[in-house]
Amino acid sequence: MTTHTYSTNKQKAEEMEQAAAPLIALASESPRQLPSEPRPIMECDDVDVFYGDFRAVSSVSMGFGYNEITALIGPSGCGKSTLLRSLNRMNDLIDGARVEGAITFHGQSIYGKDVDPIEVRRRIGMVFQKPNPFPKSIYDNVAYGPRVIGMKVDSMNDTVEEALTRAALWDEVKDKLKQSALGLSGGQQQRLCIARTIAVRPEVILMDEPCSALDPIATSRIEDLMTELRADYSIIIVTHNMQQAARVADRTAFFTALADEGTGDRTGLLVEYDLTTKIFSAPADERTENYISGRFG
Amino acid sequence: MVTLGAIATAPLKAQREGDKNGKSIVFLGVLWFAVLFAVVCLATLLVTAFVDGSTRLDANLFTRYSSIVLPERAGARAAILGSALVIVTTAVMAIPLGVAAAIYLEEFADSKRWYNKVIEVNLTNLAAVPAIVYGMLTAGVALSIGMPRRVVLAGAIALALLILPVVIITTREAIRAVPQEIRQGSLALGATPLQTVWRQTLPSAVPGIATGSILALSRALGEAAPLLLLGGLVFVSYDPNGLMSGFTTLPIQIYNWAKEPQLAFQQVASAAIIVMLALLLLMNTLAIIIRNRYQKRW
Numbered sequence: 333m334t335t336h337t338y339s340t341n342k343q344k345a346e347e348m349e350q351a352a353a354p355l356i357a358l359a360s361e362s363p364r365q366l367p368s369e370p371r372p373i374m375e376c377d378d379v380d381v382f383y384g385d386f387r388a389v390s391s392v393s394m395g396f397g398y399n400e401i402t403a404l405i406g407p408s409g410c411g412k413s414t415l416l417r418s419l420n421r422m423n424d425l426i427d428g429a430r431v432e433g434a435i436t437f438h439g440q441s442i443y444g445k446d447v448d449p450i451e452v453r454r455r456i457g458m459v460f461q462k463p464n465p466f467p468k469s470i471y472d473n474v475a476y477g478p479r480v481i482g483m484k485v486d487s488m489n490d491t492v493e494e495a496l497t498r499a500a501l502w503d504e505v506k507d508k509l510k511q512s513a514l515g516l517s518g519g520q521q522q523r524l525c526i527a528r529t530i531a532v533r534p535e536v537i538l539m540d541e542p543c544s545a546l547d548p549i550a551t552s553r554i555e556d557l558m559t560e561l562r563a564d565y566s567i568i569i570v571t572h573n574m575q576q577a578a579r580v581a582d583r584t585a586f587f588t589a590l591a592d593e594g595t596g597d598r599t600g601l602l603v604e605y606d607l608t609t610k611i612f613s614a615p616a617d618e619r620t621e622n623y624i625s626g627r628f629g
Numbered sequence: 630m631v632t633l634g635a636i637a638t639a640p641l642k643a644q645r646e647g648d649k650n651g652k653s654i655v656f657l658g659v660l661w662f663a664v665l666f667a668v669v670c671l672a673t674l675l676v677t678a679f680v681d682g683s684t685r686l687d688a689n690l691f692t693r694y695s696s697i698v699l700p701e702r703a704g705a706r707a708a709i710l711g712s713a714l715v716i717v718t719t720a721v722m723a724i725p726l727g728v729a730a731a732i733y734l735e736e737f738a739d740s741k742r743w744y745n746k747v748i749e750v751n752l753t754n755l756a757a758v759p760a761i762v763y764g765m766l767t768a769g770v771a772l773s774i775g776m777p778r779r780v781v782l783a784g785a786i787a788l789a790l791l792i793l794p795v796v797i798i799t800t801r802e803a804i805r806a807v808p809q810e811i812r813q814g815s816l817a818l819g820a821t822p823l824q825t826v827w828r829q830t831l832p833s834a835v836p837g838i839a840t841g842s843i844l845a846l847s848r849a850l851g852e853a854a855p856l857l858l859l860g861g862l863v864f865v866s867y868d869p870n871g872l873m874s875g876f877t878t879l880p881i882q883i884y885n886w887a888k889e890p891q892l893a894f895q896q897v898a899s900a901a902i903i904v905m906l907a908l909l910l911l912m913n914t915l916a917i918i919i920r921n922r923y924q925k926r927w
Contacts, residue, residue, distance in 0.1 A: 427741075450820075450821055453816060457818070466829060467811075476820075528818065532818055
């Protein structure tokens with residue numbers, strides 16, 4: 333029905349193009365020279381994620397590029413967060429969560445028998461939706477990771493300073509390192525969480541809607557930070573905010589949810605995955621186009 | 630009177646009689662009576678204890694031992710020291726055990742396993758078992774392994790068993806109140822589950838654990854029944870000097886004195902009651918202070 337209306341109604345098509353125009357502009361603001369296929373640091377091959385009998389994500393195959401920012405977008409319940417959490421085995425903590433298919437990191441399966449999930453999480457860090465600093469001092473928040481994994485560091489002070497500097501927080505907190513992290517603003521707390529993650533020197537950073545609890549100014553600082561971190565880390569970000577994906581991501585994957593006719597359970601699937609400029613200017617799939625032009629979801 | 634711009638609407642004055650009918654007033658009266666009854670009983674207890682005991686509330690009460698022949702000079706020294714030693718020993722046994730059990734149940738146990746379900750159900754039941762049963766259990770075990778029953782250690786074991794379920798339950802609640810995000814943040818940095826418990830969950834739960842434990846200990850402090858069963862009903866006129874020493878405690882001493890016919894014994898019993906109430910009040914205040922001061926807001 334939608335297809336029909338869309339293809340025959342010229343006026344609506346024009347409206348849609350207008351709605352998408354600012355996104356296209358954003359996406360092509362700073363074009364990077366990127367290969368059409370990512371050089372993957374992580375890969376999903378036919379990945380299904382289950383919660384008990386319920387299939388939350390169905391047959392996802394995609395690669396996440398070295399030193400690229402990959403955005404996962406899509407409507408609520410499309411399984412993008414679920415997929416993200418299975419990329420560093422955070423889903424292990426949920427009863428009944430199970431991954432089928434292969435998720436590899438540098439070609440090694442992260443769900444292999446002899447793989448230590450602790451080591452997986454150290455190498456593939458995660459920043460959460462709600463800033464979750466520990467109820468400790470700013471210094472101890474950053475030093476916590478290196479301490480618990482027994483990282484050999486010449487000077488913990490230098491390690492903390494470096495991580496806070498990289499997270500663009502050092503200047504704001506250098507005089508109050510011993511104060512509680514809970515006294516920081518939301519945006520500062522989130523940058524502290526990023527600093528904390530960087531301190532254990534991961535290779536990949538997963539971000540689960542990292543700006544959804546922040547105001548626009550704090551959001552823009554985090555986005556700038558992501559673009560800077562891209563030089564040393566591979567970043568995978570789930571976002572509800574399409575402008576954000578258009579602004580920061582090199583590649584964007586669009587997911588949607590398909591309801592099972594019998595049970596009504598919604599299963600997430602990957603619709604389209606391409607360079608961000610392509611996704612926002614000339615999406616191949618009509619569902620992507622409908623979504624980015626605000627037609628659904 | 631409809632004026633320009635005003636919209637006609639039903640008046641806001643009361644349409645129904647609300648709570649101003651006979652039934653509601655009777656019900657409110659019953660509620661008031663219940664509160665009044667409880668307060669009057671408590672007040673009577675406090676006032677009679679103070680009236681009877683105030684004459685004996687002096688240094689002698691704290692420095693002298695009990696006396697059979699001279700009730701006017703009997704003191705509660707042995708009982709106060711005995712209570713202190715028993716409670717400290719109880720705390721040393723019950724708190725580490727209870728906290729460890731609670732950590733296992735909250736953080737590591739698979740709640741779908743049948744044996745964990747059995748433990749869950751039993752814990753709740755154990756918290757409601759009468760105190761005297763724990764005294765019988767301890768006496769029975771002590772008898773069968775040839776351990777003396779009338780010593781501080783035996784008393785502390787009985788009281789530790791008594792408060793263990795309460796310590797476990799309150800500790801579990803304190804652990805459960807630590808937000809999941811804290812655990813996830815720790816695990817996402819490569820911390821092991823045990824490191825996460827030890828460095829994040831447990832420190833955050835300490836205020837709750839302390840509050841629950843102090844309240845449990847104050848219950849143990851006022852408990853006489855399990856100790857009576859262990860044969861604690863003896864005349865003690867010396868300081869307890871170790872875990873294997875004979876002892877008496879405040880509730881037992883009060884019981885001993887209160888059943889004597891002489892007025893002087895009644896008075897010293899009242900004085901000892903005042904001391905015990907003050908101790909309980911002190912412990913409960915401490916629990917409230919800890920709770921309020923360290924209450925975390927996430």
